[in-house]
Amino acid sequence: xxxxxxxxxxxxxxxxxxxxxxxxxxxxxxxxxxxxxxxxxxxxxxxxxxxxxxxxxxxxxxxxxxxxxxxxxxxxxxxxxxxxxxxxxxxxxxxxxxxxxxxxxxxxxxxxxxxxxxxxxxxxxxxxxxxxxxxxxxxxxxxxxxxxxxxxxxxxxxxxxxxxxxxxxxxxxxxxxxxxxxxxxxxxxxxxxxxxxxxxxxxxxxxxxxxxxxxxxxxxxxxxxxxxxxxxxxxxxxxxxxxxxxxxxxxxxxxxxxxxxxxxxxxxxxxxxxxxxxxxxxxxxxxxxxxxxxxxxxxxxxxxxxxxxxxxxxxxxxxxxxxxxxxxxxxxxxxxxxxxxxxxxxxxxxxxxxx
Amino acid sequence: xxxxxxxxxxxxxxxxxxxxxxxxxxxxxxxxxxxxxxxxxxxxxxxxxxxxxxxxxxxxxxxxxxxxxxxxxxxxxxxxxxxxxxxxxxxxxxxxxxxxxxxxxxxxxxxxxxxxxxxxxxxxxxxxxxxxxxxxxxxxxxxxxxxxxxxxxxxxxxxxxxxxxxxxxxxxxxxxxxxxxxxxxxxxxxxxxxxxxxxxxxxxxxxxxxxxxxxxxxxxxxxxxxxxxxxxxxxxxxxxxxxxxxxxxxxxxxxxxxxxxxxxxxxxxxxxxxxxxxxxxxxxxxxxxxxxxxxxxxxxxx
Ligand code: SF4
Ligand code: SF4
Numbered sequence: 001x002x003x004x005x006x007x008x009x010x011x012x013x014x015x016x017x018x019x020x021x022x023x024x025x026x027x028x029x030x031x032x033x034x035x036x037x038x039x040x041x042x043x044x045x046x047x048x049x050x051x052x053x054x055x056x057x058x059x060x061x062x063x064x065x066x067x068x069x070x071x072x073x074x075x076x077x078x079x080x081x082x083x084x085x086x087x088x089x090x091x092x093x094x095x096x097x098x099x100x101x102x103x104x105x106x107x108x109x110x111x112x113x114x115x116x117x118x119x120x121x122x123x124x125x126x127x128x129x130x131x132x133x134x135x136x137x138x139x140x141x142x143x144x145x146x147x148x149x150x151x152x153x154x155x156x157x158x159x160x161x162x163x164x165x166x167x168x169x170x171x172x173x174x175x176x177x178x179x180x181x182x183x184x185x186x187x188x189x190x191x192x193x194x195x196x197x198x199x200x201x202x203x204x205x206x207x208x209x210x211x212x213x214x215x216x217x218x219x220x221x222x223x224x225x226x227x228x229x230x231x232x233x234x235x236x237x238x239x240x241x242x243x244x245x246x247x248x249x250x251x252x253x254x255x256x257x258x259x260x261x262x263x264x265x266x267x268x269x270x271x272x273x274x275x276x277x278x279x280x281x282x283x284x285x286x287x288x289x290x291x292x293x294x295x296x297x298x299x300x301x302x303x304x305x306x307x308x309x310x311x312x313x314x315x316x317x318x319x320x321x322x323x324x325x326x327x328x329x330x331x332x333x334x335x336x337x338x339x340x341x342x343x344x345x346x347x348x349x350x351x352x353x354x355x
Numbered sequence: 356x357x358x359x360x361x362x363x364x365x366x367x368x369x370x371x372x373x374x375x376x377x378x379x380x381x382x383x384x385x386x387x388x389x390x391x392x393x394x395x396x397x398x399x400x401x402x403x404x405x406x407x408x409x410x411x412x413x414x415x416x417x418x419x420x421x422x423x424x425x426x427x428x429x430x431x432x433x434x435x436x437x438x439x440x441x442x443x444x445x446x447x448x449x450x451x452x453x454x455x456x457x458x459x460x461x462x463x464x465x466x467x468x469x470x471x472x473x474x475x476x477x478x479x480x481x482x483x484x485x486x487x488x489x490x491x492x493x494x495x496x497x498x499x500x501x502x503x504x505x506x507x508x509x510x511x512x513x514x515x516x517x518x519x520x521x522x523x524x525x526x527x528x529x530x531x532x533x534x535x536x537x538x539x540x541x542x543x544x545x546x547x548x549x550x551x552x553x554x555x556x557x558x559x560x561x562x563x564x565x566x567x568x569x570x571x572x573x574x575x576x577x578x579x580x581x582x583x584x585x586x587x588x589x590x591x592x593x594x595x596x597x598x599x600x601x602x603x604x605x606x607x608x609x610x611x612x613x614x615x616x617x618x619x620x621x622x623x624x625x626x627x628x629x630x631x632x633x634x635x636x637x638x639x640x641x642x643x644x645x646x647x648x649x650x651x652x653x654x655x656x657x
Binding site: 049050051052053055056057058059060061062063078082083085086089090117118119120121123124126127129130132133134135136137138141188191192193195196197199200203204205206207210211214215218219221222223225226230243244245247248251252255333336339340343344346347 | 362416417422423433435487490491492493494495496511512513514515516517519520521522523524525526527528529533534535536613615616617618619620621622623624626627629630632633634636637638639640641642643644645647648649650651652654
């Protein structure tokens with residue numbers, strides 16, 4: 001068992017909240033209305049709501065940093081595999097090699113993060129007992145199970161040229177490259193599913209700002225995955241091969257920025273958690289880094305250093321965006337306002353207009 | 356993809372989950388109008404189910420020191436202090452300073468005294484018809500019993516935590532130091548032996564009633580009508596409607612104020628209801644992504 005708080009701690013904190021300046025998610029008058037009663041209501045009227053002593057109605061996700069980090073590494077793996085397949089098919093070996101190696105590294109990190117976050121890591125294989133289409137996590141497990149080995153084989157094939165030419169190693173040296181070609185294409189074929197299912201994973205929860213954002217999350221994650229894959233290409237490839245990575249960066253950034261803008265402006269009250277607090281800061285940083293990265297990639301015609309820096313900015317942007325989306329959702333589950341107000345509004349509309 | 360029907364709308368969950376010859380669906384009707392806040396249900400549940408200790412702290416809000424349903428509290432008695440009292444739906448609850456050394460208003464003089472009312476309600480897992488926790492569980496640890504209830508198999512759960520934000524009522528929770536998800540089982544073991552769940556058995560006022568859901572729904576309708584006739588117009592049922600966002604609850608309530616006053620969501624929806632639409636959006640994004648990759652490489656070579 002973890003450390004027990006001192007008896008009375010909760011009580012003291014509660015009284016402090018009643019007396020001291022109230023944080024934004026706690027009703028100043030303790031239980032009851034979210035805003036101070038008496039005087040003018042400065043807020044829009046619909047933000048007024050009742051709750052049980054200001055306590056959250058929902059349980060916020062118990063996922064730690066591993067899960068937003070996985071959102072990044074999973075997307076990075078997917079974007080890298082697409083980059084590698086493109087390099088493979090259009091004869092750009094630097095893109096192929098960098099993409100394949102990054103994909104293997106990222107998918108390995110993903111597996112580690114996913115298992116590390118479990119309450120019972122030793123039971124990770126229980127995920128493989130069932131295949132449930134109603135569970136995005138189960139679907140994702142099977143997508144990863146298909147993608148992982150393919151990405152792994154493609155990356156291993158890259159070492160073929162280092163093998164001796166004789167004996168068993170020689171046979172491997174001859175067989176690996178074609179196997180790697182097939183595996184690379186298989187990984188690229190599953191990559192878009194790997195990058196976008198995570199949008200459904202977050203949206204299939206009661207977390208108000210995730211569920212409300214279900215039309216936009218897969219777009220953000222797809223864009224973020226493309227941009228991070230492009231980032232790898234920008235860092236690793238010589239100027240002669242970097243063209244596709246530059247265009248990929250542009251496309252990915254456009255999707256990511258469009259999606260992030262949608263969740264920040266089109267969800268009504270549920271947009272609020274994405275614009276305030278830690279989530280707001282992360283998403284703003286993500287936007288700035290994305291813009292800087294794309295701009296750098298476009299102007300860095302001949303400079304490898306500038307290309308590389310742009311790639312790094314795109315990778316950092318992807319990290320910031322994923323953590324921003326994650327924290328926005330968690331904040332929306334912690335404050336009962338985001339549960340009560342939209343639901344009450346929905347009820348009111350239904351009563352006013354039954355069917 | 357399962358057809359949309361099994362993700363929303365009224366249905367009998369046990370046969371839907373594949374039970375042949377399942378008995379009637381069993382559940383709870385919690386009539387909060389007779390609850391006296393004795394917490395016998397909380398204690399009985401802990402005793403029978405061997406739930407670890409919790410709530411050894413003063414929350415400083417009313418007489419509720421349990422706070423919420425958690426992995427270690429499968430029944431939670433809410434205490435709502437309200438002022439002014441009955442007559443209309445009050446804009447909110449209010450902190451009256453209880454528990455304190457003296458009754459509220461004793462030290463303020465007559466003029467300052469206000470009337471107030473106390474609402475108590477024993478909350479529990481709703482055993483939803485469309486249980487989001489169950490549908491999203493990737494290991495199959497959560498399952499539907501032959502009684503229509505929703506239970507975690509502790510030897511299967513790997514603590515992935517997906518069920519926890521999936522529950523629209525914030526019921527199921529991860530136990531610290533254990534890692535797995537825990538919640539009310541509707542006393543699955545007792546039901547199998549033909550017994551009543553421990554909380555309902557212990558409730559001295561029959562606020563918690565256990566039985567076949569159809570019967571409970573009839574009883575609840577009668578009780579609401581009776582209360583309305585006696586001049587309690589605020590009495591209303593919560594979670595009884597098979598057409599609501601979770602397909603109706605296996606454990607439903609009679610409340611005397613808005614659900615959110617008791618910490619319940621006013622219009623809960625199982626997120627899984629939107630799965631077909633959500634997968635379609637993801638498919639669209641995936642295609643866009645693939646197309647962008649193709650376009651980036653077939654574009655003019657550099
Ligand atoms: S109330 Fe929550 S934990 Fe209980 S069955 Fe419904 S979704 Fe599952
Ligand atoms: S925490 Fe356990 S019960 Fe909950 S979804 Fe994961 S495996 Fe299923």
